[in-house]
Amino acid sequence: MITEALFVSALLFVIGTLGVIIRRNAIIMFLCIELQLNAVNLAFVAFSRSVGIEGQVFVFFVMTVAAAEAAVGLAIIISIFRHYESVNVDDFNLLKW
């Protein structure tokens, strides 16, 4: 049972990672990060069955942090959009050396 759950978790994580790497739309990338977080959550829940309750506790932490992150991240994206009229990350390359 745990194998299948971990497999789904890994699949979700890879999809999320590829989405972050490949896609250029900041909103989509943001959603993909959420996908990664939830893949991890799934793994936590799956492991809690054999290891202990702590896995489920951590899922709540992750969800809380993800909610906060979503609030801040969306606020950033909105302010960037107001500035550039775009959410394409290729346009934002000032963050270097």
Place this chain on the structure above:
Amino acid sequence: MLFALQVTVEGAPEWSPVLPGLVILLPLLGFVINGALALAHARRSADAVRGGGELDLPAGDMPLTHTLPTWIGPGVMGLAFLIAAVNFVGMAGVELHEPVIRTYWTWIVTGSLNVSAAIQLDQLSMVMMLVVTGVGFLIHVFSVGYMRDDPGYPRFFAYLNLFVFFMLVLVMGAGYLLMFVGWEGVGLCSYLLIGYWFSDREKADAGKKAFIVNRIGDLGFLVAMFVLFITFQTLDFGEIFSAAPDRIPYGSSMATIVTLLFLLGAVGKSAQIPLYIWLPDAMAGPTPVSALIHAATMVTAGVYMVARSSVLFALSPVGSATVAGIGVLTALFAASIALKQYDIKRVLAYSTISQLGYMFLGVGVGAYTAGVFHLMTHAFFKALLFLGAGAVIHSMHHALHHTHKDEDWDAQDMRNMGGLRRHMPITWVSMWIATLALSGIWPFAGFFSKDEIIWATGAWAGAANAPYPTLYTVYWVLALVTALLTAIYMTRLMVMTFHGANRTGEEEAKHLHETPRVMWIPLAVLAALSVFGGWINVPESISESFLGGFGLLPMGENLHQWLEPVMAGAHEIQAQHLGEISHQAPLLGGGELVWALVSTGVAAIVVLIAARIVGGQKHVAAVDAAEPRGLGRVLYRKYYVDEAYDAIIVRPVHALSRFSWRIVDSVIIDGTVNMVGNLARAFGWVGSLFHTGQINTYAFILTIGVLAILGWVAF
């Protein structure tokens, strides 16, 4: 150490030196006061210059920065001389076999090296103290007149006092290390005083040349001290000299190494071949400096050092023969150059080198007393000659300056002089006395001292077991030839300067004048010393003959007896190894009296002939004169030695320095440093390629990194 501290020998009358430290401290005190005045003076003139003007010295009332040095500079010297003289009288009253050591404090203690700040009073250092303070005092007095109008007046006296302080440390120090302190100190003062008029590039360069050439010699001195320390574990004179005959076998390579290294030091300081080149250039300094430092005292430090180390040199026949060889070669070489120089001070400079060569010959043939004797008499008449030359230059300078002829007329060139005896009779007479003394004519001082050296050379050549008798016979012949050359160049100098028609110019000649009293009194005192100074050391065979007035004149072998306690160690070694000293001259035979007669007779004839020849020549002023031809040009150009050194040493060193700068420093060292920097930049540049600013790239690299770490952990 304890042994050396025992001042008096049992039974001998007690003698305790009177304030010996004060002899050293007085000139230092003079330096401090005059130095402070010099600083105050320099600040005031700097303020004046900044204010757009120049510090004008008032004609009547001199400022305090001028009047104080006038009294303090010569004053401390006079006091020091008085104390030295009191001590001399005290020392003469007792029979002193061991030096009196005064230890003031422990200077250096590290490992087995233990050096005290101690001064040593014995017969040799007493002679040197008297010469340094006595002649020094006279030259200080002369300087009051000579430097009167110089803007750096207090600075001059500060340097001069400092020089005397170091010279006294050199001759009174009770060990090689303290001697070395004085040795370096006088070198420093020599540099400061040669470059006294430092705003003139040529003069500043002459100072540097003297300093750098001396450095080469100092290296020898230093290494010799290291060797001595390794051998004896001490640097004190007393301990080294008492232990040396047991620890260093006669003729051993150790003795040769130490003496040759000391010789290198002496060659630098005393301007002998091959390091003599700095002394003629040192004439760029004010003339009293030439008289005090570069004729009477500092340059004789090498002779003093050899005489002081007489035990070591007596142990090394090779070392002694080298000392004598270098001495006699230098004497001949420098004397021949002096024949064709026109600058009055340069003639005297080469003459000094030549006479120093005689002193080296003396101490090299084991006649240490004769070397010190010639050192002393030479201090008198050469100081006199230099001060006389200074008086001439002073007068010439005023005369030429009056009509502004001094721009292309050299006040020191003898071709511009002539007939000065009418204008400066006192200088003329006193310089003739010095010339006769230097030429070795009876009864002047130089006759006795030079004759003794030449005689000692011949006697060594004929000693029963003498090493290298042929070599010493050659030395003897060369020394005789040099004596003739000495008479020629000195007569030439006198005739060109004081006799014949005046070539200065009619208008200028009216302003030639005798020097003020403060300048000619020292001349007169030195002239008296040049006449009688030699009488203190006359061998019995001469003083009992008609040359000594059949024993009626106050002559005697006083200096020999006086210095005997100091030289006893060396004399003992000589008596052991040389055997009977000859009483006949080599090659031709003849006793001491005969040769004394011959040498003074020949010298007198040579002086007369040279006077006739030089007086008969037609001299023209320097601006109209052509460069001499043939051999004369070689001599005039000083055998092209400076040029040769320039080609052989200076330019290769320059090239090497340029190579070190351009290749080693700029390319190799800077290149390495820059390469390290460039490598860091290059890596940085490569790293910066990853920083595209694209968030996807960062995410991708992060993923790759995480995968890599996972892979590394997993496998």
